[in-house]
Amino acid sequence: MLIKKPNDIKSSEITPPELYLNRRQFIKSASATTLSAGAALAGFDLFQPAPQAYALAKLPDVKKSSYSTTEKQNSLKDITSYNNFYELGVDKGDPARNAKYLTTRPWTVAIEGEVKKPKTYDIDDIMKLAPLEERIYRLRCVEAWSMVIPWIGFPLSALINQVEPTGNAKFIQFVTLLDPKRMPGQQRSLFGNVLDWPYVEGLRMDEAMHPLTILSVGLYSEVLPSQNGAPVRLVVPWKYGFKSIKSIVKVRFVEKQPATAWSLQTPSEYGFYSNVNPEVDHPRWSQATERRIGEFLRRKTLMFNGYGDQVASLYKGMDLRKLY
Ligand SMILES: Nc1nc2c(c(=O)[nH]1)N[C@H]1C(S)=C(S)[C@@H](COP(=O)(O)O)O[C@H]1N2
Ligand SMILES: [Mo]
Numbered sequence: 001m002l003i004k005k006p007n008d009i010k011s012s013e014i015t016p017p018e019l020y021l022n023r024r025q026f027i028k029s030a031s032a033t034t035l036s037a038g039a040a041l042a043g044f045d046l047f048q049p050a051p052q053a054y055a056l057a058k059l060p061d062v063k064k065s066s067y068s069t070t071e072k073q074n075s076l077k078d079i080t081s082y083n084n085f086y087e088l089g090v091d092k093g094d095p096a097r098n099a100k101y102l103t104t105r106p107w108t109v110a111i112e113g114e115v116k117k118p119k120t121y122d123i124d125d126i127m128k129l130a131p132l133e134e135r136i137y138r139l140r141c142v143e144a145w146s147m148v149i150p151w152i153g154f155p156l157s158a159l160i161n162q163v164e165p166t167g168n169a170k171f172i173q174f175v176t177l178l179d180p181k182r183m184p185g186q187q188r189s190l191f192g193n194v195l196d197w198p199y200v201e202g203l204r205m206d207e208a209m210h211p212l213t214i215l216s217v218g219l220y221s222e223v224l225p226s227q228n229g230a231p232v233r234l235v236v237p238w239k240y241g242f243k244s245i246k247s248i249v250k251v252r253f254v255e256k257q258p259a260t261a262w263s264l265q266t267p268s269e270y271g272f273y274s275n276v277n278p279e280v281d282h283p284r285w286s287q288a289t290e291r292r293i294g295e296f297l298r299r300k301t302l303m304f305n306g307y308g309d310q311v312a313s314l315y316k317g318m319d320l321r322k323l324y
Contacts (some may be wrong), residue, residue, distance in 0.1 A: 005178035068136035074278035095227035114169035130154035152218030173258035175250035201245035
């Protein structure tokens, strides 16, 4: 996310001093020892080209969904090489380069808090919670670009119904894996305090239960690539992309509105709701238009990212300028 970057975060906070040199020069001049010591410290392959797209396991029996858009889909290459995933690096190409660090087996997802049936699920059981569907959704990043992505997943409501929330469950908080080895961007030595790890996000219960809200485990017929948030990530298509938290290990049902990573970092710029809203600018840039990745001309951003007919009623009576 183009948050305090490149202007406000000094590059010294995100780049170790030895990497100020341009990359090629650095490769030439650095001794093998310096390089491997640096790589061990960083845990990152900073100099590798983006890997070739490789085939991941196909997901069987995926049915089409009537919630899908018919717009042209972005290519697999765009979707897997232009990413925001700060745990794997802050530049758009970093997550693809560093995806190999994020191994996704074994993996469990703990369901905690205000539920009658708390449970820790193995990822392979999560995959079988409900029939898998293809959901072709627009994703609108707060940085004013967008993509159309054929996700594979199932409604989050299927998981919620399994664990039976109590009457006190008003919100859900989601938590990403905390593991600086598998998520080298969490090593403060490399990136400083870009975000407080682990990344956290939240939804109000009615947003979480909405049929458009899905847990995604794949895209383009295949298992989710690590850079897109494997093995399981949230997708909430009417909100800015940062709400769609990746690589989830914990789902916590709570009574009070939970903390979220970007509003913890800069509360004046990122609120809890974060609905796509062309009428409310980000304090530092307009949200009126967006650039679809792969296109040249900008297009108008639609209220609720075009999903207003389905979701506007959730926010009736709320001042969406104050509750941004
Ligand atoms: N854990 C985690 N989840 C995250 C992010 C992140 O940095 N860490 N970035 C968010 C942002 S800003 C966007 S736009 C989307 C991008 O998803 P994609 O790379 O699959 O398109 O992931 C969101 N989920
Ligand atoms: Mo984003």
